[in-house]
Amino acid sequence: MACMSPMFRRGGRRTQKLESAESAENLEAKVAEGRLVTLIGKPGCHLCEEAQGVVEKVCGDLGVPWEQKDITQDEELHRAYWEQIPVVLVDGAQHTFWRVNEDRLRRALTQ
Template identity: 70%
Template sequence: MTTARTVTLIGKPGCHLCDDARAVVEKVAAETGAVVEERDISRDPELHDRYWEQIPVVLVDGEQHTFWRVDERRLRAALTAAS
């Protein structure tokens, strides 16, 4: 049995790049069976301090995968690689 991969999108409301990233993340997650979670930096001071200049940030299984723009092929490759 394999455990589903987790993709975390870190962003904030009103962020157009976050909206673009969400569309890619949701598409690739649906294709690969990954679980998607979102975190809002405006509600989490620790995330704000760490990522405010990079949003949107995408984590795969808790490790930073990318920021600003999400490349669909690269994310798919990360999610289908052996964990």
């Protein structure tokens, strides 16, 4: 059976696409499991607003939960990060500060 009908071949491609979509969903579930991104900043900070947009996009794409903390409401965070805001933590460890690179954050969450 050297030749397959076009209908059968097309079905094979659909199966591959379905498997790719399932793989993406599995990756998203694995990435989200046990991960947490924390954005530390303060109100009125334009860099914090930019960072929030990147964090929302990447975390939304990957299904990773994220939280936002305000240094003006937490003395310990203020002492630790007041010169670096915005600061992004991944699973409690400092990932970056000032500018958030979307590709770098995505890699950190998928590796």
